[in-house]
Amino acid sequence: GDSVTQTEGLVTVTEGLPVMLNCTYQTAYSDVAFFWYVQYLNEAPKLLLRSSTDNKRTEHQGFHATLHKSSSSFHLQKSSVQLSDSALYYCALRVNSGGSNAKLTFGKGTKLSVKS
Template sequence: GDSVTQTEGLVTVTEGLPVMLNCTYQTAYSDVAFFWYVQYLNEAPKLLLRSSTDNKRTEHQGFHATLHKSSSSFHLQKSSVQLSDSALYYCALKATSSGQKLVFGQGTILKVYL
């Protein structure tokens, strides 16, 4: 079945520095969309950005990600993190042909320090 892998459980970074959260995937489907969700403490996950177009950069709230089907990756990046970016981040995929089910990675906690 489909799977999403986030290799880092915790990423710590100093405020103002760049960050990249890794996301790779496996899927047998071609009609697939990819998502990054952000979850703050005691809140629901909410959509950060999404893409289904190969090699196209998608941006939202200072974060960006580019889907690379050649390497099965959808890494999340930000050039200058802020304290308020500290949260749990999920990468996910959804294949139209597999019932619209979102498949999530394990999640990466981002902690930003002064």
């Protein structure tokens, strides 16, 4: 089946420094879309950014990610983190396999902790 792997459970970064959260995936399908969701403490997950185009950079709220089908990756990056970026980040895969199925497969999440 489809799977998403986020290797880091916790990433701690000093404010102002760059960060990369890893996301790799496995799927037999080629028609796919990827999402990063962010969940702040005691809130619901919400969409941060999304992409379905190979090798195209997607940006939102200072974060960016590029889908690389050749390496099965969709890493999330930011050049200068802020204290307010501290949250739980989920990578998710959607396979467009026809019909009205719109299931997302989530990774286990990476907690980003930004320290001053």
